[in-house]
Amino acid sequence: MPEPILQVQQLKTYFYLTEGIVPAVEEVRFDLSRGETLGLVGESGSGKSVTALSILRLVPDPPGKIVGGRILFEGKNLLDLSEKEMRKIRGNRISMIFQEPMTSLNPVLTIGEQIAEGIVLHEKVGKKEAMNQSIEMLRKVEIPAPERRIREYPHQLSGGMRQRVMIAMALALRPAILIADEPTTALDVTIQRQILDLIRKLQEEIGMAVLLITHNLGIIAETAQRVVVMKEGRVVETADVFSLFEKPQHPYTQQLLAAVPRLGETKRWTKKRGSRSQSSVGNQQGATP
Ligand SMILES: Nc1ncnc2c1ncn2[C@@H]1O[C@H](COP(=O)(O)OP(=O)(O)O)[C@@H](O)[C@H]1O
Ligand SMILES: [Mg+2]
Known part of the structure:
Protein backbone atom coordinates (compact mmCIF):
# COMPACT_ATOMS: atom_id res chain seq x y z
CA MET A 1 0.00 0.00 0.00
CA PRO A 2 1.75 3.21 -1.12
CA GLU A 3 1.75 6.11 1.30
CA PRO A 4 -1.05 8.53 0.46
CA ILE A 5 0.07 11.78 -1.13
CA LEU A 6 -2.35 13.74 1.04
CA GLN A 7 -3.60 12.93 4.53
CA VAL A 8 -6.18 15.16 6.12
CA GLN A 9 -6.37 14.39 9.83
CA GLN A 10 -8.86 15.70 12.35
CA LEU A 11 -9.12 18.98 10.44
CA LYS A 12 -11.15 21.69 12.14
CA THR A 13 -11.94 24.99 10.47
CA TYR A 14 -14.20 27.44 12.25
CA PHE A 15 -15.68 30.80 11.34
CA TYR A 16 -15.81 33.38 14.10
CA LEU A 17 -18.85 35.52 13.40
CA THR A 18 -20.53 38.12 15.56
CA GLU A 19 -23.53 35.77 15.73
CA GLY A 20 -21.33 32.99 17.04
CA ILE A 21 -18.85 30.32 16.00
CA VAL A 22 -19.59 28.22 12.91
CA PRO A 23 -17.76 24.87 13.03
CA ALA A 24 -17.69 24.55 9.22
CA VAL A 25 -15.24 21.64 9.24
CA GLU A 26 -15.21 19.39 12.29
CA GLU A 27 -12.61 16.62 12.65
CA VAL A 28 -12.54 15.81 8.95
CA ARG A 29 -10.22 13.04 7.94
CA PHE A 30 -9.43 11.28 4.67
CA VAL A 59 -9.76 30.15 4.06
CA PRO A 60 -10.61 33.85 4.45
CA ASP A 61 -9.09 34.90 7.79
CA PRO A 62 -10.87 36.64 9.45
CA PRO A 63 -13.48 35.29 9.99
CA GLY A 64 -12.16 31.77 9.26
CA LYS A 65 -9.43 29.87 11.05
CA ILE A 66 -8.00 26.39 10.93
CA VAL A 67 -8.10 25.51 14.61
CA GLY A 68 -7.03 21.90 14.64
CA GLY A 69 -5.71 18.89 12.79
CA ARG A 70 -2.98 18.17 10.29
CA ILE A 71 -2.80 18.27 6.50
CA LEU A 72 0.09 16.08 5.43
CA PHE A 73 1.25 16.56 1.86
CA GLU A 74 3.95 14.04 0.97
CA GLY A 75 4.28 13.52 4.70
CA LYS A 76 4.81 17.22 5.56
CA ASN A 77 2.22 19.16 7.54
CA ILE A 94 -1.48 21.38 -5.53
CA SER A 95 -3.84 23.21 -7.89
CA MET A 96 -7.48 24.08 -7.59
CA ILE A 97 -10.27 24.82 -10.02
CA PHE A 98 -13.55 26.36 -9.01
CA GLN A 99 -17.13 26.26 -10.15
CA GLU A 100 -17.20 29.73 -11.62
CA PRO A 101 -14.09 30.50 -13.64
CA MET A 102 -15.05 34.15 -14.08
CA THR A 103 -14.37 34.78 -10.40
CA SER A 104 -10.89 33.29 -10.60
CA LEU A 105 -9.82 34.70 -13.96
CA ASN A 106 -8.54 38.24 -14.05
CA PRO A 107 -10.72 40.26 -16.44
CA VAL A 108 -7.98 42.74 -17.38
CA LEU A 109 -5.32 40.21 -18.34
CA THR A 110 -5.29 38.15 -21.53
CA ILE A 111 -5.64 34.38 -21.28
CA GLY A 112 -1.97 34.01 -22.25
CA GLU A 113 -0.75 36.46 -19.63
CA GLN A 114 -2.64 34.60 -16.93
CA ILE A 115 -1.38 31.14 -17.79
CA ALA A 116 2.16 32.42 -18.36
CA GLU A 117 2.21 34.24 -15.02
CA GLY A 118 2.29 31.01 -13.03
CA ILE A 119 4.84 29.43 -15.35
CA VAL A 120 7.21 32.42 -15.02
CA LEU A 121 6.76 32.46 -11.25
CA HIS A 122 7.39 28.79 -10.59
CA GLU A 123 9.61 27.64 -13.44
CA LYS A 124 11.85 30.67 -13.75
CA VAL A 125 11.61 30.80 -17.52
CA GLY A 126 11.35 33.93 -19.67
CA LYS A 127 8.06 35.41 -20.78
CA LYS A 128 8.38 34.21 -24.35
CA GLU A 129 9.02 30.60 -23.31
CA ALA A 130 6.13 30.84 -20.85
CA MET A 131 3.84 32.07 -23.63
CA ASN A 132 4.88 29.14 -25.82
CA GLN A 133 4.13 26.75 -22.97
CA SER A 134 0.77 28.47 -22.49
CA ILE A 135 -0.12 27.88 -26.13
CA GLU A 136 0.81 24.22 -25.71
CA MET A 137 -1.37 24.04 -22.61
CA LEU A 138 -4.36 25.54 -24.45
CA ARG A 139 -3.82 22.95 -27.15
CA LYS A 140 -3.87 20.22 -24.49
CA VAL A 141 -7.20 21.44 -23.17
CA GLU A 142 -8.45 21.37 -26.76
CA ILE A 143 -9.06 25.06 -27.28
CA PRO A 144 -9.10 25.72 -31.01
CA ALA A 145 -6.67 28.26 -32.50
CA PRO A 146 -4.63 28.67 -29.27
CA GLU A 147 -2.22 31.19 -30.86
CA ARG A 148 -5.16 33.54 -31.34
CA ARG A 149 -7.02 32.71 -28.12
CA ILE A 150 -3.99 33.50 -26.04
CA ARG A 151 -4.41 37.20 -26.86
CA GLU A 152 -8.07 37.28 -25.86
CA TYR A 153 -9.66 38.31 -22.56
CA PRO A 154 -11.86 36.09 -20.36
CA HIS A 155 -15.10 37.85 -21.36
CA GLN A 156 -14.48 36.91 -25.00
CA LEU A 157 -14.78 33.20 -24.17
CA SER A 158 -17.80 31.00 -23.50
CA GLY A 159 -18.28 29.42 -20.06
CA GLY A 160 -16.96 26.06 -21.26
CA MET A 161 -13.90 27.68 -22.84
CA ARG A 162 -13.21 29.64 -19.66
CA GLN A 163 -13.34 26.44 -17.64
CA ARG A 164 -10.82 24.93 -20.08
CA VAL A 165 -8.57 27.94 -19.52
CA MET A 166 -8.87 27.39 -15.76
CA ILE A 167 -7.84 23.78 -16.23
CA ALA A 168 -4.93 24.86 -18.43
CA MET A 169 -3.78 27.25 -15.69
CA ALA A 170 -4.22 24.65 -12.98
CA LEU A 171 -2.35 21.94 -14.85
CA ALA A 172 0.38 23.99 -16.56
CA LEU A 173 2.83 23.08 -13.81
CA ARG A 174 1.83 19.41 -13.67
CA PRO A 175 0.64 19.40 -10.07
N1 LIG B 1 -16.41 33.18 4.34
C1 LIG B 1 -17.26 32.60 5.20
N2 LIG B 1 -17.73 33.28 6.28
C2 LIG B 1 -18.56 32.69 7.15
N3 LIG B 1 -19.01 31.44 7.04
C3 LIG B 1 -18.60 30.72 6.00
C4 LIG B 1 -17.71 31.26 5.02
N4 LIG B 1 -17.48 30.31 4.08
C5 LIG B 1 -18.18 29.24 4.47
N5 LIG B 1 -18.86 29.47 5.60
C6 LIG B 1 -19.76 28.52 6.30
O1 LIG B 1 -19.14 27.26 6.36
C7 LIG B 1 -20.08 26.22 6.16
C8 LIG B 1 -19.59 25.31 5.06
O2 LIG B 1 -19.54 25.99 3.82
P1 LIG B 1 -18.97 25.37 2.49
O3 LIG B 1 -17.73 24.62 2.77
O4 LIG B 1 -18.89 26.47 1.51
O5 LIG B 1 -20.12 24.33 2.07
P2 LIG B 1 -20.21 23.43 0.75
O6 LIG B 1 -20.27 22.02 1.24
O7 LIG B 1 -21.51 23.82 0.11
O8 LIG B 1 -19.03 23.73 -0.12
C9 LIG B 1 -21.39 26.89 5.85
O9 LIG B 1 -22.15 26.88 7.03
C10 LIG B 1 -21.02 28.30 5.49
O10 LIG B 1 -22.01 29.21 5.86
MG1 LIG C 1 -18.94 24.53 -2.05
Missing part, protein backbone atom coordinates in the same frame (compact mmCIF):
# COMPACT_ATOMS: atom_id res chain seq x y z
CA ASP A 31 -6.46 10.09 2.63
CA LEU A 32 -5.82 10.72 -1.03
CA SER A 33 -3.58 8.23 -2.83
CA ARG A 34 -1.29 9.08 -5.71
CA GLY A 35 -3.16 9.10 -9.01
CA GLU A 36 -6.56 8.33 -7.52
CA THR A 37 -9.81 10.26 -7.86
CA LEU A 38 -11.50 10.79 -4.53
CA GLY A 39 -15.03 12.14 -4.56
CA LEU A 40 -16.17 14.53 -1.85
CA VAL A 41 -19.96 14.76 -1.64
CA GLY A 42 -22.55 16.25 0.66
CA GLU A 43 -25.34 18.77 0.58
CA SER A 44 -24.74 22.47 0.19
CA GLY A 45 -23.16 23.97 3.31
CA SER A 46 -21.70 20.67 4.53
CA GLY A 47 -18.14 22.03 4.50
CA LYS A 48 -16.76 20.70 1.20
CA SER A 49 -15.39 23.99 -0.11
CA VAL A 50 -14.02 25.00 3.28
CA THR A 51 -12.20 21.64 3.43
CA ALA A 52 -10.69 22.33 -0.01
CA LEU A 53 -9.73 25.89 0.90
CA SER A 54 -8.20 24.66 4.16
CA ILE A 55 -5.90 22.29 2.27
CA LEU A 56 -4.49 25.24 0.32
CA ARG A 57 -4.70 27.52 3.34
CA LEU A 58 -6.97 29.89 1.49
CA LEU A 78 1.09 22.09 5.40
CA LEU A 79 -0.19 23.84 8.51
CA ASP A 80 3.42 24.22 9.70
CA LEU A 81 4.65 25.94 6.53
CA SER A 82 5.30 29.66 6.22
CA GLU A 83 3.18 31.63 3.78
CA LYS A 84 6.21 31.83 1.48
CA GLU A 85 6.63 28.03 1.46
CA MET A 86 2.89 27.65 0.92
CA ARG A 87 3.04 29.84 -2.20
CA LYS A 88 5.50 27.38 -3.72
CA ILE A 89 2.95 24.62 -3.29
CA ARG A 90 -0.18 26.43 -4.45
CA GLY A 91 -0.76 26.20 -8.17
CA ASN A 92 2.45 24.27 -8.51
CA ARG A 93 2.18 21.03 -6.50
CA ALA A 176 0.61 16.26 -7.93
CA ILE A 177 -2.92 17.06 -6.80
CA LEU A 178 -5.84 18.79 -8.48
CA ILE A 179 -8.70 19.93 -6.29
CA ALA A 180 -11.77 20.45 -8.44
CA ASP A 181 -14.59 22.16 -6.56
CA GLU A 182 -17.84 21.65 -8.50
CA PRO A 183 -15.87 22.17 -11.71
CA THR A 184 -18.76 21.62 -14.08
CA THR A 185 -21.83 22.68 -12.14
CA ALA A 186 -22.25 25.94 -14.05
CA LEU A 187 -21.99 24.24 -17.44
CA ASP A 188 -24.55 22.49 -19.59
CA VAL A 189 -24.57 18.71 -19.73
CA THR A 190 -22.63 18.26 -22.99
CA ILE A 191 -19.88 20.64 -21.93
CA GLN A 192 -19.79 19.02 -18.47
CA ARG A 193 -19.06 15.70 -20.06
CA GLN A 194 -16.29 17.16 -22.23
CA ILE A 195 -14.65 18.89 -19.28
CA LEU A 196 -14.76 15.75 -17.12
CA ASP A 197 -13.30 13.65 -19.92
CA LEU A 198 -10.59 16.24 -20.34
CA ILE A 199 -9.70 16.22 -16.63
CA ARG A 200 -9.58 12.42 -16.70
CA LYS A 201 -7.33 12.38 -19.75
CA LEU A 202 -4.90 14.93 -18.32
CA GLN A 203 -4.99 13.13 -14.99
CA GLU A 204 -3.72 9.97 -16.67
CA GLU A 205 -1.10 11.90 -18.58
CA ILE A 206 0.22 13.80 -15.58
CA GLY A 207 -0.40 11.01 -13.06
CA MET A 208 -1.96 13.41 -10.59
CA ALA A 209 -4.49 12.69 -7.86
CA VAL A 210 -7.85 14.45 -8.05
CA LEU A 211 -10.09 15.52 -5.18
CA LEU A 212 -13.40 15.96 -6.94
CA ILE A 213 -16.04 17.91 -5.09
CA THR A 214 -19.54 17.60 -6.46
CA HIS A 215 -23.12 17.15 -5.41
CA ASN A 216 -23.73 15.14 -8.58
CA LEU A 217 -23.67 11.43 -7.72
CA GLY A 218 -23.73 10.50 -11.39
CA ILE A 219 -20.37 12.17 -11.81
CA ILE A 220 -19.07 10.37 -8.72
CA ALA A 221 -20.24 7.02 -10.05
CA GLU A 222 -18.37 7.55 -13.27
CA THR A 223 -15.15 9.17 -12.13
CA ALA A 224 -14.26 8.48 -8.50
CA GLN A 225 -12.63 5.37 -7.05
CA ARG A 226 -13.46 6.28 -3.47
CA VAL A 227 -15.93 8.66 -1.89
CA VAL A 228 -16.05 10.74 1.27
CA VAL A 229 -19.52 11.81 2.37
CA MET A 230 -19.83 14.97 4.47
CA LYS A 231 -22.70 16.29 6.50
CA GLU A 232 -22.69 19.37 8.70
CA GLY A 233 -18.93 19.66 8.67
CA ARG A 234 -18.24 16.02 9.49
CA VAL A 235 -17.33 12.94 7.48
CA VAL A 236 -20.16 10.46 7.91
CA GLU A 237 -18.91 7.77 5.55
CA THR A 238 -15.86 6.87 3.48
CA ALA A 239 -16.11 4.01 1.04
CA ASP A 240 -15.00 2.77 -2.34
CA VAL A 241 -17.47 3.84 -4.98
CA PHE A 242 -18.91 0.37 -5.57
CA SER A 243 -19.66 -0.25 -1.90
CA LEU A 244 -21.11 3.21 -1.51
CA PHE A 245 -23.65 2.73 -4.27
CA GLU A 246 -24.41 -0.90 -3.45
CA LYS A 247 -24.47 -0.74 0.34
CA PRO A 248 -24.45 2.76 1.77
CA GLN A 249 -23.84 2.42 5.51
CA HIS A 250 -24.80 5.76 6.94
CA PRO A 251 -28.48 6.80 6.91
CA TYR A 252 -27.47 10.14 5.42
CA THR A 253 -25.72 8.44 2.50
CA GLN A 254 -28.79 6.27 1.99
CA GLN A 255 -30.88 9.40 1.91
CA LEU A 256 -28.55 11.07 -0.61
CA LEU A 257 -28.75 8.04 -2.88
CA ALA A 258 -32.49 7.75 -2.47
CA ALA A 259 -32.81 11.35 -3.61
CA VAL A 260 -31.30 10.46 -6.96
CA PRO A 261 -34.27 9.75 -9.21
CA ARG A 262 -32.46 7.27 -11.40
CA LEU A 263 -30.46 5.33 -8.87
CA GLY A 264 -31.11 2.05 -10.63
CA GLU A 265 -29.29 3.37 -13.63
CA THR A 266 -26.57 4.83 -11.47
CA LYS A 267 -25.89 1.36 -10.17
CA ARG A 268 -25.66 0.01 -13.64
CA TRP A 269 -23.24 2.74 -14.67
CA THR A 270 -21.17 1.92 -11.64
CA LYS A 271 -20.87 -1.68 -12.73
CA LYS A 272 -20.10 -0.76 -16.30
CA ARG A 273 -17.63 1.95 -15.55
CA GLY A 274 -15.07 2.17 -18.26
CA SER A 275 -17.63 1.96 -21.04
CA ARG A 276 -18.17 5.55 -21.95
CA SER A 277 -21.26 5.13 -24.07
CA GLN A 278 -23.78 6.41 -21.55
CA SER A 279 -24.50 10.09 -21.52
CA SER A 280 -25.70 10.02 -17.97
CA VAL A 281 -23.51 12.58 -16.27
CA GLY A 282 -25.40 15.67 -15.37
CA ASN A 283 -28.86 14.22 -15.53
CA GLN A 284 -29.10 14.48 -11.81
CA GLN A 285 -28.45 18.13 -11.30
CA GLY A 286 -29.93 19.29 -8.06
CA ALA A 287 -31.00 15.82 -7.10
CA THR A 288 -29.50 16.09 -3.65
CA PRO A 289 -31.54 17.87 -0.99
Whole structure:
Protein backbone atom coordinates (compact mmCIF):
# COMPACT_ATOMS: atom_id res chain seq x y z
CA MET A 1 0.00 0.00 0.00
CA PRO A 2 1.75 3.21 -1.12
CA GLU A 3 1.75 6.11 1.30
CA PRO A 4 -1.05 8.53 0.46
CA ILE A 5 0.07 11.78 -1.13
CA LEU A 6 -2.35 13.74 1.04
CA GLN A 7 -3.60 12.93 4.53
CA VAL A 8 -6.18 15.16 6.12
CA GLN A 9 -6.37 14.39 9.83
CA GLN A 10 -8.86 15.70 12.35
CA LEU A 11 -9.12 18.98 10.44
CA LYS A 12 -11.15 21.69 12.14
CA THR A 13 -11.94 24.99 10.47
CA TYR A 14 -14.20 27.44 12.25
CA PHE A 15 -15.68 30.80 11.34
CA TYR A 16 -15.81 33.38 14.10
CA LEU A 17 -18.85 35.52 13.40
CA THR A 18 -20.53 38.12 15.56
CA GLU A 19 -23.53 35.77 15.73
CA GLY A 20 -21.33 32.99 17.04
CA ILE A 21 -18.85 30.32 16.00
CA VAL A 22 -19.59 28.22 12.91
CA PRO A 23 -17.76 24.87 13.03
CA ALA A 24 -17.69 24.55 9.22
CA VAL A 25 -15.24 21.64 9.24
CA GLU A 26 -15.21 19.39 12.29
CA GLU A 27 -12.61 16.62 12.65
CA VAL A 28 -12.54 15.81 8.95
CA ARG A 29 -10.22 13.04 7.94
CA PHE A 30 -9.43 11.28 4.67
CA ASP A 31 -6.46 10.09 2.63
CA LEU A 32 -5.82 10.72 -1.03
CA SER A 33 -3.58 8.23 -2.83
CA ARG A 34 -1.29 9.08 -5.71
CA GLY A 35 -3.16 9.10 -9.01
CA GLU A 36 -6.56 8.33 -7.52
CA THR A 37 -9.81 10.26 -7.86
CA LEU A 38 -11.50 10.79 -4.53
CA GLY A 39 -15.03 12.14 -4.56
CA LEU A 40 -16.17 14.53 -1.85
CA VAL A 41 -19.96 14.76 -1.64
CA GLY A 42 -22.55 16.25 0.66
CA GLU A 43 -25.34 18.77 0.58
CA SER A 44 -24.74 22.47 0.19
CA GLY A 45 -23.16 23.97 3.31
CA SER A 46 -21.70 20.67 4.53
CA GLY A 47 -18.14 22.03 4.50
CA LYS A 48 -16.76 20.70 1.20
CA SER A 49 -15.39 23.99 -0.11
CA VAL A 50 -14.02 25.00 3.28
CA THR A 51 -12.20 21.64 3.43
CA ALA A 52 -10.69 22.33 -0.01
CA LEU A 53 -9.73 25.89 0.90
CA SER A 54 -8.20 24.66 4.16
CA ILE A 55 -5.90 22.29 2.27
CA LEU A 56 -4.49 25.24 0.32
CA ARG A 57 -4.70 27.52 3.34
CA LEU A 58 -6.97 29.89 1.49
CA VAL A 59 -9.76 30.15 4.06
CA PRO A 60 -10.61 33.85 4.45
CA ASP A 61 -9.09 34.90 7.79
CA PRO A 62 -10.87 36.64 9.45
CA PRO A 63 -13.48 35.29 9.99
CA GLY A 64 -12.16 31.77 9.26
CA LYS A 65 -9.43 29.87 11.05
CA ILE A 66 -8.00 26.39 10.93
CA VAL A 67 -8.10 25.51 14.61
CA GLY A 68 -7.03 21.90 14.64
CA GLY A 69 -5.71 18.89 12.79
CA ARG A 70 -2.98 18.17 10.29
CA ILE A 71 -2.80 18.27 6.50
CA LEU A 72 0.09 16.08 5.43
CA PHE A 73 1.25 16.56 1.86
CA GLU A 74 3.95 14.04 0.97
CA GLY A 75 4.28 13.52 4.70
CA LYS A 76 4.81 17.22 5.56
CA ASN A 77 2.22 19.16 7.54
CA LEU A 78 1.09 22.09 5.40
CA LEU A 79 -0.19 23.84 8.51
CA ASP A 80 3.42 24.22 9.70
CA LEU A 81 4.65 25.94 6.53
CA SER A 82 5.30 29.66 6.22
CA GLU A 83 3.18 31.63 3.78
CA LYS A 84 6.21 31.83 1.48
CA GLU A 85 6.63 28.03 1.46
CA MET A 86 2.89 27.65 0.92
CA ARG A 87 3.04 29.84 -2.20
CA LYS A 88 5.50 27.38 -3.72
CA ILE A 89 2.95 24.62 -3.29
CA ARG A 90 -0.18 26.43 -4.45
CA GLY A 91 -0.76 26.20 -8.17
CA ASN A 92 2.45 24.27 -8.51
CA ARG A 93 2.18 21.03 -6.50
CA ILE A 94 -1.48 21.38 -5.53
CA SER A 95 -3.84 23.21 -7.89
CA MET A 96 -7.48 24.08 -7.59
CA ILE A 97 -10.27 24.82 -10.02
CA PHE A 98 -13.55 26.36 -9.01
CA GLN A 99 -17.13 26.26 -10.15
CA GLU A 100 -17.20 29.73 -11.62
CA PRO A 101 -14.09 30.50 -13.64
CA MET A 102 -15.05 34.15 -14.08
CA THR A 103 -14.37 34.78 -10.40
CA SER A 104 -10.89 33.29 -10.60
CA LEU A 105 -9.82 34.70 -13.96
CA ASN A 106 -8.54 38.24 -14.05
CA PRO A 107 -10.72 40.26 -16.44
CA VAL A 108 -7.98 42.74 -17.38
CA LEU A 109 -5.32 40.21 -18.34
CA THR A 110 -5.29 38.15 -21.53
CA ILE A 111 -5.64 34.38 -21.28
CA GLY A 112 -1.97 34.01 -22.25
CA GLU A 113 -0.75 36.46 -19.63
CA GLN A 114 -2.64 34.60 -16.93
CA ILE A 115 -1.38 31.14 -17.79
CA ALA A 116 2.16 32.42 -18.36
CA GLU A 117 2.21 34.24 -15.02
CA GLY A 118 2.29 31.01 -13.03
CA ILE A 119 4.84 29.43 -15.35
CA VAL A 120 7.21 32.42 -15.02
CA LEU A 121 6.76 32.46 -11.25
CA HIS A 122 7.39 28.79 -10.59
CA GLU A 123 9.61 27.64 -13.44
CA LYS A 124 11.85 30.67 -13.75
CA VAL A 125 11.61 30.80 -17.52
CA GLY A 126 11.35 33.93 -19.67
CA LYS A 127 8.06 35.41 -20.78
CA LYS A 128 8.38 34.21 -24.35
CA GLU A 129 9.02 30.60 -23.31
CA ALA A 130 6.13 30.84 -20.85
CA MET A 131 3.84 32.07 -23.63
CA ASN A 132 4.88 29.14 -25.82
CA GLN A 133 4.13 26.75 -22.97
CA SER A 134 0.77 28.47 -22.49
CA ILE A 135 -0.12 27.88 -26.13
CA GLU A 136 0.81 24.22 -25.71
CA MET A 137 -1.37 24.04 -22.61
CA LEU A 138 -4.36 25.54 -24.45
CA ARG A 139 -3.82 22.95 -27.15
CA LYS A 140 -3.87 20.22 -24.49
CA VAL A 141 -7.20 21.44 -23.17
CA GLU A 142 -8.45 21.37 -26.76
CA ILE A 143 -9.06 25.06 -27.28
CA PRO A 144 -9.10 25.72 -31.01
CA ALA A 145 -6.67 28.26 -32.50
CA PRO A 146 -4.63 28.67 -29.27
CA GLU A 147 -2.22 31.19 -30.86
CA ARG A 148 -5.16 33.54 -31.34
CA ARG A 149 -7.02 32.71 -28.12
CA ILE A 150 -3.99 33.50 -26.04
CA ARG A 151 -4.41 37.20 -26.86
CA GLU A 152 -8.07 37.28 -25.86
CA TYR A 153 -9.66 38.31 -22.56
CA PRO A 154 -11.86 36.09 -20.36
CA HIS A 155 -15.10 37.85 -21.36
CA GLN A 156 -14.48 36.91 -25.00
CA LEU A 157 -14.78 33.20 -24.17
CA SER A 158 -17.80 31.00 -23.50
CA GLY A 159 -18.28 29.42 -20.06
CA GLY A 160 -16.96 26.06 -21.26
CA MET A 161 -13.90 27.68 -22.84
CA ARG A 162 -13.21 29.64 -19.66
CA GLN A 163 -13.34 26.44 -17.64
CA ARG A 164 -10.82 24.93 -20.08
CA VAL A 165 -8.57 27.94 -19.52
CA MET A 166 -8.87 27.39 -15.76
CA ILE A 167 -7.84 23.78 -16.23
CA ALA A 168 -4.93 24.86 -18.43
CA MET A 169 -3.78 27.25 -15.69
CA ALA A 170 -4.22 24.65 -12.98
CA LEU A 171 -2.35 21.94 -14.85
CA ALA A 172 0.38 23.99 -16.56
CA LEU A 173 2.83 23.08 -13.81
CA ARG A 174 1.83 19.41 -13.67
CA PRO A 175 0.64 19.40 -10.07
CA ALA A 176 0.61 16.26 -7.93
CA ILE A 177 -2.92 17.06 -6.80
CA LEU A 178 -5.84 18.79 -8.48
CA ILE A 179 -8.70 19.93 -6.29
CA ALA A 180 -11.77 20.45 -8.44
CA ASP A 181 -14.59 22.16 -6.56
CA GLU A 182 -17.84 21.65 -8.50
CA PRO A 183 -15.87 22.17 -11.71
CA THR A 184 -18.76 21.62 -14.08
CA THR A 185 -21.83 22.68 -12.14
CA ALA A 186 -22.25 25.94 -14.05
CA LEU A 187 -21.99 24.24 -17.44
CA ASP A 188 -24.55 22.49 -19.59
CA VAL A 189 -24.57 18.71 -19.73
CA THR A 190 -22.63 18.26 -22.99
CA ILE A 191 -19.88 20.64 -21.93
CA GLN A 192 -19.79 19.02 -18.47
CA ARG A 193 -19.06 15.70 -20.06
CA GLN A 194 -16.29 17.16 -22.23
CA ILE A 195 -14.65 18.89 -19.28
CA LEU A 196 -14.76 15.75 -17.12
CA ASP A 197 -13.30 13.65 -19.92
CA LEU A 198 -10.59 16.24 -20.34
CA ILE A 199 -9.70 16.22 -16.63
CA ARG A 200 -9.58 12.42 -16.70
CA LYS A 201 -7.33 12.38 -19.75
CA LEU A 202 -4.90 14.93 -18.32
CA GLN A 203 -4.99 13.13 -14.99
CA GLU A 204 -3.72 9.97 -16.67
CA GLU A 205 -1.10 11.90 -18.58
CA ILE A 206 0.22 13.80 -15.58
CA GLY A 207 -0.40 11.01 -13.06
CA MET A 208 -1.96 13.41 -10.59
CA ALA A 209 -4.49 12.69 -7.86
CA VAL A 210 -7.85 14.45 -8.05
CA LEU A 211 -10.09 15.52 -5.18
CA LEU A 212 -13.40 15.96 -6.94
CA ILE A 213 -16.04 17.91 -5.09
CA THR A 214 -19.54 17.60 -6.46
CA HIS A 215 -23.12 17.15 -5.41
CA ASN A 216 -23.73 15.14 -8.58
CA LEU A 217 -23.67 11.43 -7.72
CA GLY A 218 -23.73 10.50 -11.39
CA ILE A 219 -20.37 12.17 -11.81
CA ILE A 220 -19.07 10.37 -8.72
CA ALA A 221 -20.24 7.02 -10.05
CA GLU A 222 -18.37 7.55 -13.27
CA THR A 223 -15.15 9.17 -12.13
CA ALA A 224 -14.26 8.48 -8.50
CA GLN A 225 -12.63 5.37 -7.05
CA ARG A 226 -13.46 6.28 -3.47
CA VAL A 227 -15.93 8.66 -1.89
CA VAL A 228 -16.05 10.74 1.27
CA VAL A 229 -19.52 11.81 2.37
CA MET A 230 -19.83 14.97 4.47
CA LYS A 231 -22.70 16.29 6.50
CA GLU A 232 -22.69 19.37 8.70
CA GLY A 233 -18.93 19.66 8.67
CA ARG A 234 -18.24 16.02 9.49
CA VAL A 235 -17.33 12.94 7.48
CA VAL A 236 -20.16 10.46 7.91
CA GLU A 237 -18.91 7.77 5.55
CA THR A 238 -15.86 6.87 3.48
CA ALA A 239 -16.11 4.01 1.04
CA ASP A 240 -15.00 2.77 -2.34
CA VAL A 241 -17.47 3.84 -4.98
CA PHE A 242 -18.91 0.37 -5.57
CA SER A 243 -19.66 -0.25 -1.90
CA LEU A 244 -21.11 3.21 -1.51
CA PHE A 245 -23.65 2.73 -4.27
CA GLU A 246 -24.41 -0.90 -3.45
CA LYS A 247 -24.47 -0.74 0.34
CA PRO A 248 -24.45 2.76 1.77
CA GLN A 249 -23.84 2.42 5.51
CA HIS A 250 -24.80 5.76 6.94
CA PRO A 251 -28.48 6.80 6.91
CA TYR A 252 -27.47 10.14 5.42
CA THR A 253 -25.72 8.44 2.50
CA GLN A 254 -28.79 6.27 1.99
CA GLN A 255 -30.88 9.40 1.91
CA LEU A 256 -28.55 11.07 -0.61
CA LEU A 257 -28.75 8.04 -2.88
CA ALA A 258 -32.49 7.75 -2.47
CA ALA A 259 -32.81 11.35 -3.61
CA VAL A 260 -31.30 10.46 -6.96
CA PRO A 261 -34.27 9.75 -9.21
CA ARG A 262 -32.46 7.27 -11.40
CA LEU A 263 -30.46 5.33 -8.87
CA GLY A 264 -31.11 2.05 -10.63
CA GLU A 265 -29.29 3.37 -13.63
CA THR A 266 -26.57 4.83 -11.47
CA LYS A 267 -25.89 1.36 -10.17
CA ARG A 268 -25.66 0.01 -13.64
CA TRP A 269 -23.24 2.74 -14.67
CA THR A 270 -21.17 1.92 -11.64
CA LYS A 271 -20.87 -1.68 -12.73
CA LYS A 272 -20.10 -0.76 -16.30
CA ARG A 273 -17.63 1.95 -15.55
CA GLY A 274 -15.07 2.17 -18.26
CA SER A 275 -17.63 1.96 -21.04
CA ARG A 276 -18.17 5.55 -21.95
CA SER A 277 -21.26 5.13 -24.07
CA GLN A 278 -23.78 6.41 -21.55
CA SER A 279 -24.50 10.09 -21.52
CA SER A 280 -25.70 10.02 -17.97
CA VAL A 281 -23.51 12.58 -16.27
CA GLY A 282 -25.40 15.67 -15.37
CA ASN A 283 -28.86 14.22 -15.53
CA GLN A 284 -29.10 14.48 -11.81
CA GLN A 285 -28.45 18.13 -11.30
CA GLY A 286 -29.93 19.29 -8.06
CA ALA A 287 -31.00 15.82 -7.10
CA THR A 288 -29.50 16.09 -3.65
CA PRO A 289 -31.54 17.87 -0.99
N1 LIG B 1 -16.41 33.18 4.34
C1 LIG B 1 -17.26 32.60 5.20
N2 LIG B 1 -17.73 33.28 6.28
C2 LIG B 1 -18.56 32.69 7.15
N3 LIG B 1 -19.01 31.44 7.04
C3 LIG B 1 -18.60 30.72 6.00
C4 LIG B 1 -17.71 31.26 5.02
N4 LIG B 1 -17.48 30.31 4.08
C5 LIG B 1 -18.18 29.24 4.47
N5 LIG B 1 -18.86 29.47 5.60
C6 LIG B 1 -19.76 28.52 6.30
O1 LIG B 1 -19.14 27.26 6.36
C7 LIG B 1 -20.08 26.22 6.16
C8 LIG B 1 -19.59 25.31 5.06
O2 LIG B 1 -19.54 25.99 3.82
P1 LIG B 1 -18.97 25.37 2.49
O3 LIG B 1 -17.73 24.62 2.77
O4 LIG B 1 -18.89 26.47 1.51
O5 LIG B 1 -20.12 24.33 2.07
P2 LIG B 1 -20.21 23.43 0.75
O6 LIG B 1 -20.27 22.02 1.24
O7 LIG B 1 -21.51 23.82 0.11
O8 LIG B 1 -19.03 23.73 -0.12
C9 LIG B 1 -21.39 26.89 5.85
O9 LIG B 1 -22.15 26.88 7.03
C10 LIG B 1 -21.02 28.30 5.49
O10 LIG B 1 -22.01 29.21 5.86
MG1 LIG C 1 -18.94 24.53 -2.05
